[in-house]
Amino acid sequence: MSVSQAASSAAAESVQAVTVAGGAETTLVMRRVEERMGALASEHGATLARHAGETISAGGKRLRPLLVCVAAGVPVVQSDALVRAAVAVELVHAATLVHDDVIDRADLRRGRPTVVAAGGRLIALATGDLLFSRAFAELAQGGEIEPIRLLAQAAGSLAEGELMQRADSWDVNVSRERYLERCRLKTGVLFRAACELGAVAGAGDVDGLGRFGERIGIAFQLLDDVLDVTGPPERTGKPRGADLLDGTVTLPLIEALARDASLAQLDLREVRTADQAAVLCDRIEATGALQVAREHALGVVAEAKGELPASISAAQRSTLELVADGVVERYS
Amino acid sequence: MSVSQAASSAAAESVQAVTVAGGAETTLVMRRVEERMGALASEHGATLARHAGETISAGGKRLRPLLVCVAAGVPVVQSDALVRAAVAVELVHAATLVHDDVIDRADLRRGRPTVVAAGGRLIALATGDLLFSRAFAELAQGGEIEPIRLLAQAAGSLAEGELMQRADSWDVNVSRERYLERCRLKTGVLFRAACELGAVAGAGDVDGLGRFGERIGIAFQLLDDVLDVTGPPERTGKPRGADLLDGTVTLPLIEALARDASLAQLDLREVRTADQAAVLCDRIEATGALQVAREHALGVVAEAKGELPASISAAQRSTLELVADGVVERYS
Structure with missing residues (x-):
């Protein structure tokens, strides 16, 4: 079993x-989510069925829909509103992946050709826009305004996170606070929305579960950024330090800069090859920065657990804690 | 006065x-729309204020918000719901323009640098996504589900229209019906949504006004496609036959192919330079195809007027007919 298989199997x-x-009902709800995602792809003509169909069915772990389910209550109770909410959150996630691949000119995602690689930029852009629209159409079918308000808010923050990341590109002086705000916008808010939409469907504590979700998302992003430095490429599917090559300054580099004065002269724009990036990754690792970043992520996961409302059942609490632990284990 | 100034002045x-x-209240509502668009740009941080701010404030004719207003009733009655609807439709329109410019690698729009030219692809993609999200957030504030359902539907169709256009690229055998369906998806549905949202705000005939709007949009697109062939570049801001260079087959070419047998051997991929495109435009014009396309557009405008519900007031009818005539005059 390769490292990549091991990681993916741990996540699974x-x-x-x-x-x-x-x-038992969770499996049923998640199956309905899959069916609905498949039906959506085929409802929109041959071109979309081909492109979005692949994007949607390639699937990934469906972590966000699962979070919607367990935020609604444990044991999970099947409802149309719950399925719609789970589908809508995953559609927004899929839309951002398709658009991200346009930016990164990525060829593969989850072992399959990306939409942009298979169909070009126009197809990828329109496919992302369509998935995005479908998310709101899906929620509008339910007739409830609050989930739409929450998801529109989250979708806007995702875009703001992208803009912030670009504004901070190549800037090695970016602060920890600004980096963490970027993690919140890029990843935290959609995890938050997943929990909020679940809580709305289950008539639970929307704010409390939302705060839990946001912190889980931030930890998820933090650990992803650590993985970018540690690799190995066989596991991440990209060269070590892909973020650095891209001008994206993350916590490992920020912490390394605070620990190794010799890094102060670093001009990230001069790191141009995979080999140069690997050398910089080794230097970051040597400072102990990765351990600091990992510990920060663990602290955020602990905070997340602390945000779980007192009102939830013991079963729901332990299931949500499993989600929190799963985020960490994925990277252990 | 240049041709371009004359055209823009006719539209104005x-x-x-x-x-x-x-x-009298129309001016007030449209002013509130402008204020809200400006406020939205500045609500979302410096990067967005810079990029979306320029996109939003560069403005254009605000034809869709105006259509929302007069579809709601004449004289126009000011209401928060009306302003929100007008803003939301224009935000979706702005989002598609920003994304279209990414595809076309366009440098200028309305005489200003495009978002993609000023900020690059990532900024343009995220800015479009953000404008899109804000449209739904804007409607969600109103608490009514129907406008959201209608706008999500329209936004999905816009993306489907883009996908269809790409699927048909370079195919000179595309049918009139398929071309018209593409016009409907790319342009008609957002005009339809503008009228539908106006009708919802004004408690009018949503279906009837929607059908009017859709046909006006189709005519708008048809005449735009004629203008691509006639030019002149000083008026359109792009070389004659830019669609042909792009592989986009429109009604003028479809009608020309049906009229000039010598065009049957045409391979659009061999039309690569502005000069070659201009030669093809002349051949299209020589067949009389432009007149056929123009007449088709006039027929669609007449159909639009015929769709106006019997229930509307004489004042609203004559104002909506002015909108219909304005679409034609813009191109006369």
């Missing part, structure tokens, strides 16, 4: 554990 | 005439 095991903890 | 006159016909 974690999702599996949460699904079991969510109760 | 037409918008002005509709604004006057809409009654």
Whole structure:
């Protein structure tokens, strides 16, 4: 078993554990989510079925829909509103992936050709826009305004996060606070929305579960940024230090700069090859910065657990804690 | 006065005439729309204020918000719901323009640098996504589900239209029906949504006014496609036959192919330079195809007027007819 297979199998095991903890109906709800995603792709003509169909069915771990389910209550209770909410959050996530691949000119995602690689920029842009629109159309079918308000807010923040990342590109003096705000916007808010939409469907504590979700998302992004430095490429599917090559300054580099004075002269624009990036990754690792970043992520996960409302059932609490632990285990 | 100034001044006159016909409150509502668009740009941080701010404030004719207003009733009656609807439709329009410029690598729009030219692809993609999200957030504030359902539907169709256009690229055998369906998706549905949202705000005939709007949009697109062939570049801001160079087959070419057998051997991919495109435009014009396309557009405008519900007031009818005539005059 390769490292990549091991990592992916650990993630699958974690999702599996949460699904079991969510109760027998969780599988049913998640199956309805899959069916709905498949139906959406085929409702919109041959071109979309081809492109969005692949994007949607390539699937990934469906972590956000699962989070919607268990935020609604454990054992998970099937409802149309819950399925719609889970589908809508995953559609927004899929839309951002398709658009991200346009920016990164990525060829592969989840082992399949990206929409931009298969169809070009126009197809990828329109496919992302369509997935995005469908998310809101899906929620509008339910007739409830609050989930739409929450998801529109989150979708806007995702875009703001992208803009912030670009504004901070190549700037090695970016602060920890600004980096963490970027993690919140880029990743935290959609995890938050997943929990909020679940809480709305389950008539739970929207704010409390939302804060839990946001912190889980931030930890997820933090650990992803650590993984970019550690690699190995066989696991991440990209060269070590891909973020650095891209001008994206993340916590490992920020912490390394605070620990190794010799890094102060670093001009990130001069790091141009995979080999140069690997050398910089080694220097970052040597400062102990990765351990600091990992510990920060663990602290955020602990905060997340602390945000869980007192009002939730013991079963829901332990299932949401499983989700939190799964985020960490994925990277252990 | 240049040709371009004359065209733009004719459009401005037409918008002005509709604004006057809409009654004194129209100016007030449109001013509130402008204020809200400006406020939205500055609510979302410095990067967005810079990029979206320019996109939003560069403005254009605001034809869709005006259509929302007069579809709501004449004289136009000010309401928060009306302003929100007008802003939301224009935000979706602005989002598609920003994304279209990424595809076309356009440098200028309305005489100003495009978002993609000023900020690059990432900024343009994220700016479009953000404008898109804000449209739904804007409507969600109103608490009504129907406008959201209608706008999400329209936004999805816009993306489908783009996908269809790409699927048909370079195919000179595309049918009139398929071309017209593309016009409907790319342009008609957002004009339809403008009228539908206006009708919802004004408690009018949503379906009837929607059908009017859709046909006006189709005619608008048809005449735009004629203008691509006639030019002149000083008026359109792009070389004659830019669509042909892009592989986009429109009604003028479809009608020319049906009239000039010598065009049957045409391979659009061999039309690569502005000069070659101009030669093809002349051949299209020589077949009489432009007149056929223009007449088709006039027929669609007449159909639009025929769709106006019997229930509307005489003042609203004549104002909406002014809008319909304005679409034609813009191109006369």
